[in-house]
């Protein structure tokens with residue numbers, strides 16, 4: 001076997017989460033091919049419809065000194081309306097274009113669990129066709145590994161992220177948001193239409209089903225599981241596709257909300273609380289949730305943020321359930337004691 005290919009396989013399978021896996025594939029292909037640009041497009045469920053997004057792009061730039069340089073596209077994700085990519089994903093077949101404006105282009109479908117979930121788009125000045133078989137092989141390795149990683153990152157019942165992925169996702173989210181703030185401050189060609197306001201903050205909420213033990217005891221675990229499934233489905237509908245949704249186990253869920261003012265975070269959470277309280281769950285009927293949320297800052301460790309949100313959640317449980325409390329507000333009001341520095345500075 002060619003050593004370059006073997007090295008590439010090793011590089012791809014050295015990634016430990018789905019996000020880095022995408023970067024791993026693109027970076028590895030960039031080393032193998034002389035491409036102008038390599039990008040991955042992914043189907044994402046925004047709760048209402050499936051949209052196609054460009055998730056990772058790597059451009060090869062020629063500098064003044066004629067050395068090639070890699071340029072990753074980061075920052076806000078781009079919604080994609082490219083019909084050729086859509087066609088490739090619909091058919092599950094590679095789409096090839098011959099030389100056009102000095103570039104050849106190949107689009108390859110990426111499947112996970114027998115479903116096309118993404119597409120790889122490569123543009124190059126050299127003919128890509130001789131490398132097609134190798135590219136397809138690399139995609140197969142990627143797909144197999146994607147399946148394994150997906151399984152380990154997701155909660156089996158609801159399909160939301162599991163507790164294990166929380167720290168990593170939080171780190172990554174904070175990094176992306178830092179980049180977004182820089183884009184907004186410095187200005188950039190990649191600015192998102194639905195821009196985040198500079199200095200808005202990120203929030204973490206813990207959502208806990210009220211009296212869930214009673215539901216289990218009265219109707220049995222199968223109906224209990226049904227409630228958790230429906231709740232997760234409603235989360236996907238109520239929160240933005242850019243928010244991160246987790247099931248931490250049992251009847252406890254966590255949401256990391258995209259940057260927003262505190263009141264907006266509250267309004268979003270309250271819409272969800274209300275959507276649950278007014279839903280008629282099969283057989284079980286009326287179900288409510290309590291929610292505690294806290295601000296995420298760069299300097300806090302994830303356990304400290306969780307602890308703050310949990311304190312606010314405890315307050316909601318103690319004060320009648322089916323309600324929402326914010327940790328920083330509770331601290332400012334003297335209702336709970338601060339456990340983190342700066343918690344009494346309201347956003």
Ligand SMILES: Nc1nc2c(ncn2[C@@H]2O[C@H](COP(=O)(O)OP(=O)(O)OP(=O)(O)O)[C@@H](O)[C@H]2O)c(=O)[nH]1
Pocket residue numbers: 208209210211212213214216220221222223224225228249250251317321
């Ligand atoms: N159906 C189902 N039940 C679970 C699962 N995981 C944990 N539970 C049950 O969830 C219940 C949680 O009960 P408690 O922690 O006492 O909380 P609660 O009854 O919701 O009360 P409050 O949180 O105080 O409102 C326990 O009965 C657990 O057995 C699961 O995956 N499926």
